[in-house]
Amino acid sequence: xxxxxxxxxxxxxxxxxxxxxxxxxxxxxxxxxxxxxxxxxxxxxxxxxxxxxxxxxxxxxxxxxxxxxxxxxxxxxxxxxxxxxxxxxxxxxxxxxxxxxxxxxxxxxxxxxxxxxxxxxxxxxxxxxxxxxxxxxxxxxxxxxxxxxxxxxxxxxxxxxxxxxxxxxxxxxxxxxxxxxxxxxxxxxxxxxxxxxxxxxxxxxxxxxxxxxxxxxxxxxxxxxxxxxxxxxxxxxxxxxxxxxxxxxxxxxxxxxxxxxxxxxxxxxxxxxxxxxxxxxxxxxxxxxxxxxxxxxxxxxxxxxxxxxxxxxxxxxxxxxxxxxxxxxxxxxxxxxxxxxxxxxxx
Amino acid sequence: xxxxxxxxxxxxxxxxxxxxxxxxxxxxxxxxxxxxxxxxxxxxxxxxxxxxxxxxxxxxxxxxxxxxxxxxxxxxxxxxxxxxxxxxxxxxxxxxxxxxxxxxxxxxxxxxxxxxxxxxxxxxxxxxxxxxxxxxxxxxxxxxxxxxxxxxxxxxxxxxxxxxxxxxxxxxxxxxxxxxxxxxxxxxxxxxxxxxxxxxxxxxxxxxxxxxxxxxxxxxxxxxxxxxxxxxxxxxxxxxxxxxxxxxxxxxxxxxxxxxxxxxxxxxxxxxxxxxxxxxxxxxxxxxxxxxxxxxxxxxx
Numbered sequence: 287x288x289x290x291x292x293x294x295x296x297x298x299x300x301x302x303x304x305x306x307x308x309x310x311x312x313x314x315x316x317x318x319x320x321x322x323x324x325x326x327x328x329x330x331x332x333x334x335x336x337x338x339x340x341x342x343x344x345x346x347x348x349x350x351x352x353x354x355x356x357x358x359x360x361x362x363x364x365x366x367x368x369x370x371x372x373x374x375x376x377x378x379x380x381x382x383x384x385x386x387x388x389x390x391x392x393x394x395x396x397x398x399x400x401x402x403x404x405x406x407x408x409x410x411x412x413x414x415x416x417x418x419x420x421x422x423x424x425x426x427x428x429x430x431x432x433x434x435x436x437x438x439x440x441x442x443x444x445x446x447x448x449x450x451x452x453x454x455x456x457x458x459x460x461x462x463x464x465x466x467x468x469x470x471x472x473x474x475x476x477x478x479x480x481x482x483x484x485x486x487x488x489x490x491x492x493x494x495x496x497x498x499x500x501x502x503x504x505x506x507x508x509x510x511x512x513x514x515x516x517x518x519x520x521x522x523x524x525x526x527x528x529x530x531x532x533x534x535x536x537x538x539x540x541x542x543x544x545x546x547x548x549x550x551x552x553x554x555x556x557x558x559x560x561x562x563x564x565x566x567x568x569x570x571x572x573x574x575x576x577x578x579x580x581x582x583x584x585x586x587x588x589x590x591x592x593x594x595x596x597x598x599x600x601x602x603x604x605x606x607x608x609x610x611x612x613x614x615x616x617x618x619x620x621x622x623x624x625x626x627x628x629x630x631x632x633x
Numbered sequence: 634x635x636x637x638x639x640x641x642x643x644x645x646x647x648x649x650x651x652x653x654x655x656x657x658x659x660x661x662x663x664x665x666x667x668x669x670x671x672x673x674x675x676x677x678x679x680x681x682x683x684x685x686x687x688x689x690x691x692x693x694x695x696x697x698x699x700x701x702x703x704x705x706x707x708x709x710x711x712x713x714x715x716x717x718x719x720x721x722x723x724x725x726x727x728x729x730x731x732x733x734x735x736x737x738x739x740x741x742x743x744x745x746x747x748x749x750x751x752x753x754x755x756x757x758x759x760x761x762x763x764x765x766x767x768x769x770x771x772x773x774x775x776x777x778x779x780x781x782x783x784x785x786x787x788x789x790x791x792x793x794x795x796x797x798x799x800x801x802x803x804x805x806x807x808x809x810x811x812x813x814x815x816x817x818x819x820x821x822x823x824x825x826x827x828x829x830x831x832x833x834x835x836x837x838x839x840x841x842x843x844x845x846x847x848x849x850x851x852x853x854x855x856x857x858x859x860x861x862x863x864x865x866x867x868x869x870x871x872x873x874x875x876x877x878x879x880x881x882x883x884x885x886x887x888x889x890x891x892x893x894x895x896x897x898x899x900x901x902x903x904x905x906x907x908x909x910x911x912x913x914x915x916x917x918x919x920x921x922x923x924x925x926x927x928x929x930x931x932x933x934x
Contacts, residue, residue, distance in 0.1 A: 402822040
């Protein structure tokens with residue numbers, strides 16, 4: 287995309303624990319190539335929370351899977367780009383054996399649906415212990431003791447009893463807590479959470495988010511939080527990347543994004559959130575017209591052009607670069623991928 | 634499902650789960666009768682000398698082709714009559730159980746191992762490996778089974794080991810298809826990705842995370858496959874490709890008795906009824922087992 291511009295803002299005082307550079311992950315389905323992740327770059331500073339937000343099929347989950355080298359096989363492949371993990375190296379270039387030592391160890395993942403993300407035939411304690419025993423040689427008793435500790439840490443009552451429960455004996459919220467315990471088992475540097483609360487009840491969502499926030503602060507792990515819920519972003523993250531059709535269209539601090547969204551897509555997303563009425567007349571929900579272009583046949587020019595209210599001729603001709611907004615080159619640089627904002631940068 | 638499940642419900646041990654399945658399987662009387670028949674067959678296979686009323690190998694040419702004991706010309710003590718060499722049919726059926734069950738069980742074991750391995754690989758890896766295994770399955774299934782076995786036995790000779798291997802190889806494609814289908818439904822569940830995400834290798838995921846989840850389907854299918862193998866062994870023995878005489882097998886007895894059908898129907902019919910009973914019992918039992926294992930699948934949802 288714009289390697290020169292990306293490189294110019296890369297100079298930072300605190301090195302990021304995870305740095306994704308120009309990542310391309312494609313799915314080869316017969317003759318069609320689905321460009322699920324098409325040049326994504328971001329930095330995740332140690333101990334921070336970065337959120338990737340976007341609608342279904344925009345490549346958020348594929349980004350997480352690509353980081354761990356878990357793209358669906360045999361279709362998925364990282365075709366370009368780097369995933370630098372502090373102290374390990376470029377994950378995109380590691381072989382499977384080396385990647386296995388990273389997974390669940392330095393980088394762990396929490397999945398979306400707690401109903402299916404635990405193996406139904408094993409006790410939850412065993413599954414937590416497996417995550418420990420995969421990376422270190424400990425006795426069964428020791429692994430079990432630590433599994434119980436972890437269950438207690440994630441706030442499951444009577445952990446020594448629940449340790450012997452099968453997943454189907456636990457509720458969705460409990461299961462997601464178990465998944466978080468598994469993700470924390472080896473005190474990872476980076477936790478990837480792929481829509482961790484989407485499948486939960488609203489009341490349980492808040493509990494689980496609070497738990498994740500607390501545990502992240504206690505353990506010092508960096509969190510990459512993938513979600514489509516802007517409310518979750520506001521509650522959890524410091525920085526946010528908005529993804530659309532395989533690319534990041536806007537990156538900014540969370541406060542700035544909510545106060546002043548720059549990209550038309552981000553504005554559309556924020557406008558689509560239902561608002562409290564404040565005594566005013568009931569309004570119909572606003573939605574962004576049109577649909578995401580198929581990732582196997584992307585249009586020339588801006589990917590959002592077909593749905594954009596501000597579209598002009600240049601949008602259909604060339605894809606805009608992801609550039610910092612005028613005068614801002616610091617670590618908190620705000621970047622947007624839109625021709626509307628490229629002019630101001632040049633001026 | 635309340636958020637705070639009672640601790641007592643968490644106390645489900647594998648033993649109690651097993652007991653649950655056993656109780657579920659034996660809930661109906663057809664399954665109980667089936668189990669009784671299977672137990673009897675197993676006893677015959679393990680200790681035929683205790684159960685058989687006479688020596689199944691002893692010939693008595695004075696008493697050839699006797700009808701069953703309850704008919705006019707029957708002789709007390711030869712309950713199902715005798716064959717063309719004056720051997721007691723009932724005793725031979727009892728003696729034949731061992732070989733028949735041995736061959737079919739081992740054949741299912743062989744085909745199960747090969748089929749499960751192939752099905753797991755096909756379903757899990759997909760792509761080219763899947764395509765190759767599927768083509769192999771198609772080729773094997775398109776080839777007439779009996780013809781294949783006749784050809785192989787004609788080349789390698791009719792020994793017990795060869796018989797087991799050939800019958801086993803004839804059954805693997807069905808196993809592979811069942812297993813592949815089950816793997817495809819399980820493979821996309823998140824716990825497979827989750828296992829990979831904690832660093833498990835593909836082999837470990839297949840053996841430890843996918844296989845236990847499809848085991849009930851395999852167990853149930855294997856029970857039906859045992860019935861099929863008994864039938865196949867009988868067919869091969871009937872064609873003279875099975876176990877060689879004088880060792881009694883059910884299929885071989887039917888084949889031997891065929892020539893004397895107009896003098897004594899009992900020689901062929903009795904082992905036939907034994908085959909039918911055991912296969913019926915296995916099928917009913919397999920059905921009950923599937924019904925007992927299925928609610929457990931529902932429970933997970």
